[in-house]
Amino acid sequence: MLEALSIKTSAREEIVNITEQIQRVVGARGVEAGMVWVYTPHTTTGITIQEGADPDVRSDLLAHLRHLVPRDGRFRHAEGNSDAHIKSALIGASQAIPIEQGRLLLGTWQAIFFCEFDGPRSRRVLVQVMGNK
Amino acid sequence: MLEALSIKTSAREEIVNITEQIQRVVGARGVEAGMVWVYTPHTTTGITIQEGADPDVRSDLLAHLRHLVPRDGRFRHAEGNSDAHIKSALIGASQAIPIEQGRLLLGTWQAIFFCEFDGPRSRRVLVQVMGNK
Amino acid sequence: MLEALSIKTSAREEIVNITEQIQRVVGARGVEAGMVWVYTPHTTTGITIQEGADPDVRSDLLAHLRHLVPRDGRFRHAEGNSDAHIKSALIGASQAIPIEQGRLLLGTWQAIFFCEFDGPRSRRVLVQVMGNK
Numbered sequence: 001m002l003e004a005l006s007i008k009t010s011a012r013e014e015i016v017n018i019t020e021q022i023q024r025v026v027g028a029r030g031v032e033a034g035m036v037w038v039y040t041p042h043t044t045t046g047i048t049i050q051e052g053a054d055p056d057v058r059s060d061l062l063a064h065l066r067h068l069v070p071r072d073g074r075f076r077h078a079e080g081n082s083d084a085h086i087k088s089a090l091i092g093a094s095q096a097i098p099i100e101q102g103r104l105l106l107g108t109w110q111a112i113f114f115c116e117f118d119g120p121r122s123r124r125v126l127v128q129v130m131g132n133k
Numbered sequence: 134m135l136e137a138l139s140i141k142t143s144a145r146e147e148i149v150n151i152t153e154q155i156q157r158v159v160g161a162r163g164v165e166a167g168m169v170w171v172y173t174p175h176t177t178t179g180i181t182i183q184e185g186a187d188p189d190v191r192s193d194l195l196a197h198l199r200h201l202v203p204r205d206g207r208f209r210h211a212e213g214n215s216d217a218h219i220k221s222a223l224i225g226a227s228q229a230i231p232i233e234q235g236r237l238l239l240g241t242w243q244a245i246f247f248c249e250f251d252g253p254r255s256r257r258v259l260v261q262v263m264g265n266k
Numbered sequence: 267m268l269e270a271l272s273i274k275t276s277a278r279e280e281i282v283n284i285t286e287q288i289q290r291v292v293g294a295r296g297v298e299a300g301m302v303w304v305y306t307p308h309t310t311t312g313i314t315i316q317e318g319a320d321p322d323v324r325s326d327l328l329a330h331l332r333h334l335v336p337r338d339g340r341f342r343h344a345e346g347n348s349d350a351h352i353k354s355a356l357i358g359a360s361q362a363i364p365i366e367q368g369r370l371l372l373g374t375w376q377a378i379f380f381c382e383f384d385g386p387r388s389r390r391v392l393v394q395v396m397g398n399k
Contacts, residue, residue, distance in 0.1 A: 001299055001398075002366055033134055035170060035261055037301060037362055041373025043317040049226045050218060051176040056209040057218050064202060064219050069330060077322040085316060085323050086330050093315040093376075094362050096170055096227050098261045100135055105259060107174025110226075126371060128301055128364045130263065130396065132134075166267055168303060168394055182359040183351060184309040189342040190351050197335060197352050229303055229360050231394045233268055238392060240307025243359075263396065265267075 001029065003127045009119035013066070015048075015058040016114040018125065022097075023104055025127045032102050034131010039094040041126060044084035044118035046091030052111025065090070065117075084117035091115055099131055134162065136260045142252035146199070148181075148191040149247045151258065155230075156237050158260045165235050167264010172227040174259060177217035177251035179224030185244025198223070198250075217250035224248055232264055267295065269393045275385035279332070281314075281324040282380040284391065288363075289370055291393045298368050300397010305360040307392060310350035310384035312357030318377025331356070331383075350383035357381055365397055 003025045007016060018038070026036050038047050051057040065087050075082035095112060098105040106112070114125055136158045140149060151171070159169050171180050184190040198220050208215035228245060231238040239245070247258055269291045273282060284304070292302050304313050317323040331353050341348035361378060364371040372378070380391055 002364055002371070035263065037364065039362070039364055039371075041371065041376060043315075043323075043373065043375045048222050049176075050222055054210055054212075056211070057176075057215065060208045060210050060215040061219050061222055064206065064208075064215075067206075068201060068334060073330065073333075075322075075326045075330075077320055077326050079320075082323065082326040082330075086327055089314050089316055089327055090223060090356055092225060092358060092361075095225075096172070096229065096362065098135055098170065098172055098259050105135070105172075105174065107176065107257075109176045110174060124373075126364050130301065168396065181355050182309075183355055187343055187345075189344070190309075190348065193341045193343050193348040194352055194355055197339065197341075197348075200339075201334060223356055225358060228358075229305070229362065231268055231303065231305055231392050238268070238305075238307065240309065240390075242309045243307060 001129055005125045007114055007123045009116040009121055012119055013062050014116040017111050018114050019111045022112050026099055026129055029129040030133050031099055031129050031131040034099045035096055036099055037094055037096050037128045038112055039126040044081055044088050046088050046115040047095045048091050048113050048115055049095050049110050050113055051109045053109055081118045087117045134262055138258045140247055140256045142249040142254055145252055146195050147249040150244050151247050152244045155245050159232055159262055162262040163266050164232055164262050164264040167232045168229055169232055170227055170229050170261045171245055172259040175256055177214055177221050179221050179248040180228045181224050181246050181248055182228050182243050184242045186242055214251045220250045267395055271391045273380055273389045275382040275387055278385055279328050280382040283377050284380050285377045288378050292365055292395055295395040296399050297365055297395050297397040300365045301362055302365055303360055303362050303394045304378055305392040308389055310347055310354050312354050312381040313361045314357050314379050314381055315361050315376050317375045319375055347384045353383045
């Protein structure tokens with residue numbers, strides 16, 4: 001039941017709309033009522049559900065996370081990406097979305113986003129669907 | 134299996150205890166062992182599990198979120214509610230709680246809260262229950 | 267299907283790797299494909315998925331959370347641990363991880379961590395497994 005999606009990010013920080021890919025997996029599974037989990041197996045990324053209409057909402061989110069967790073903070077981790085790990089812990093590694101009549105029950109303004117905090121890189125997202133057919 | 138609850142908030146920012154309503158849905162479903170998901174379909178709200186006893190915990194949380202994400206920050210989103218979107222991303226759109234013997238397995242001090250960050254408004258919360266009867 | 271783990275923390279703030287204990291529960295359940303939920307029933311703790319290799323990542327995370335939510339902030343809650351409640355709300359009470367072929371589908375660098383923000387104390391973690399045998 002598990003599906004892996006490939007995502008290629010193109011900047012150090014980027015928020016990528018993956019709603020359609022998740023809907024496609026849900027549709028292919030044929031689950032009428034249940035839940036889907038969108039999970040990132042990386043430690044410098046996150047999954048969030050946010051407004052999909054105005055791209056300024058995403059750039060405000062990225063900019064404010066940079067303000068809260070500056071890249072050049074006093075960190076011990078030698079790889080220079082502690083900010084990305086901390087942003088990842090604040091946003092979270094997964095989101096769960098209800099399914100009804102075979103479709104994601106997102107609100108009118110909601111979309112599912114993959115958050116890259118240490119790109120550009122090739123990334124994977126795991127999608128698990130559970131429920132009744 | 135999915136249920137929608139209606140919530141009316143009465144201030145721009147408010148943390149509403151919805152534990153009893155969630156327990157009622159879980160009880161009505163007759164699921165003995167499993168999980169419940171509490172999901173907000175809005176992009177300027179969140180769901181959190183926190184202490185239910187002392188209301189000062191919730192006011193401290195709201196006040197500190199205002200400090201971390203000031204409403205008058207330098208944001209691009211023209212609607213003037215970027216702070217609410219960012220708080221929503223930090224708190225998260227859903228919570229999952231285990232069910233045993235037909236009851237929420239919350240800790241002694243835990244309660245489930247709907248977080249309004251851009252009210253007052255009429256809001257909805259979706260509740261999904263999965264498990265064995 | 268639900269299991270409770272005991273954790274003894276040894277400092278006010280500590281991040282404890284619980285990956286092996288979670289894998290043991292998943293293995294004992296015999297679920298081949300599904301999900302596991304790791305849930306803390308306390309209000310001054312959290313569960314996060316982060317890098318398990320370099321311990322500096324965890325100490326950077328704890329130090330930066332202390333910076334974002336100082337213990338001596340202006341809080342109303344009289345118990346003096348509002349910072350711990352707020353960190354708990356930012357990190358979250360649970361994590362969900364996919365299972366395939368009876369094993370946690372964590373990424374190469376990922377591990378599951380219990381976050382103590384108001385220890386040292388004796389704590390519990392609840393583990394729920396759902397899926398197909």
